[in-house]
Ligand SMILES: NC(=O)C1=CN([C@@H]2O[C@H](COP(=O)(O)OP(=O)(O)OC[C@H]3O[C@@H](n4cnc5c(N)ncnc54)[C@H](OP(=O)(O)O)[C@@H]3O)[C@@H](O)[C@H]2O)C=CC1
């Protein structure tokens with residue numbers, strides 16, 4: 001289909017039959033005068049006073065426990081850059097759709113029109129009582145690191161910047177499986193991360209957690225190395241001791257992870273990689289290099305993108321709905337590294353299980369663990385069961401949640417019943 005036709009289809013999808021992609025539903029009967037007197041005044045005053053007495057009652061009498069805020073200031077929207085808060089709204093509504101569809105969580109999208117860290121944090125912390133969790137989205141680096149740190153410190157509900165940690169969780173799972181398929185040892189990998197922003201820095205941190213030792217990171221000025229005087233503290237964490245030429249960086253690399261924008265590395269770079277390379281071009285909507293070109297140059301490669309229209313969709317949709325579901329269900333106070341690693345491992349393991357029939361049909365091809373299927377499909381109904389349960393358990397074991405009498409098997413049954 002031509003680009004013009006796809007663009008028109010995308011606009012029509014968003015405009016008709018009503019503008020946007022998400023709406024609010026009423027969950028109680030409001031048909032009679034009696035119903036109204038319970039839903040609204042005078043009945044509504046009773047739960048208000050119960051919550052005033054004990055704030056935990058908000059989880060019992062309001063929608064808080066199942067409600068996530070998807071919040072952006074529009075400064076790094078997909079790979080489109082700083083397009084502003086309002087223009088980010090279709091993406092934020094989209095994240096809300098994915099929360100609801102894949103994990104049953106309700107979501108409000110909130111676009112905050114400010115680039116000031118102080119102002120952004122004060123808006124988010126002021127509205128936080130409404131929500132059981134806060135998913136920060138598409139906020140550029142380095143501001144995103146300070147924003148997330150402050151909000152995590154201040155709030156007692158899970159706060160996670162999806163582009164950082166959702167992406168880290170899912171790309172770590174994809175790397176673990178790609179290495180297994182390509183018979184590569186994680187500890188001996190040479191990984192080139194192209195990009196040094198929100199997603200790249202947090203992904204590289206989680207790769208280290210699973211044993212990766214050799215990471216070279218590039219930003220718009222080239223290799224991050226100690227000889228540079230323009231590095232912030234986050235980039236400095238990944239600075240190599242010595243300068244390397246462009247050729248040296250890519251020669252014999254096992255893995256390239258693109259988290260930047262289109263055209264930041266090239267087919268010539270891919271050609272220099274070692275045998276059976278792993279090439280993830282994750283920029284959205286346009287990848288650094290399209291898979292057709294990558295595969296033509298390197299038929300031995302395992303290739304992934306962030307998009308829904310190619311095999312191996314390495315996209316944080318495989319992470320955030322399920323991470324928040326698990327964290328919120330056990331009232332975790334934070335989303336820590338143990339929870340992220342548990343999510344990554346559960347995601348990686350799920351790809352190895354036999355694939356249900358409905359997924360072959362949705363994708364129009366046979367899905368089987370291997371080069372063309374390194375990570376589960378977003379439509380896999382087992383994701384919510386496996387990942388959310390792993391996250392909830394890790395929250396309890398790591399002390400992020402103090403929930404007592406947690407029954408993992410019962411919880412898994414409940415999760416399965418939530419997503420039809
Ligand atoms: N597939 C997925 O699930 C996800 C994909 N992404 C994609 O990752 C990309 C980055 O997102 P995010 O981290 O949030 O954005 P940021 O704005 O925080 O980071 C963008 C990074 O790209 C770097 N960059 C720009 N040009 C080049 C270049 N020529 N060579 C190397 N690096 C370059 C920037 O360098 P500098 O620091 O010098 O400005 C910056 O470090 C986007 O395309 C986004 O769509 C993000 C999250 C999830």
Ligand SMILES: CC(=O)C(=O)O
Pocket residue numbers: 077078079138162163283284306315316317
């Ligand atoms: C997928 C996503 O969150 C991004 O590209 O920003």
Ligand SMILES: [Mg+2]
Pocket residue numbers: 078137138162163
């Ligand atoms: Mg994003």
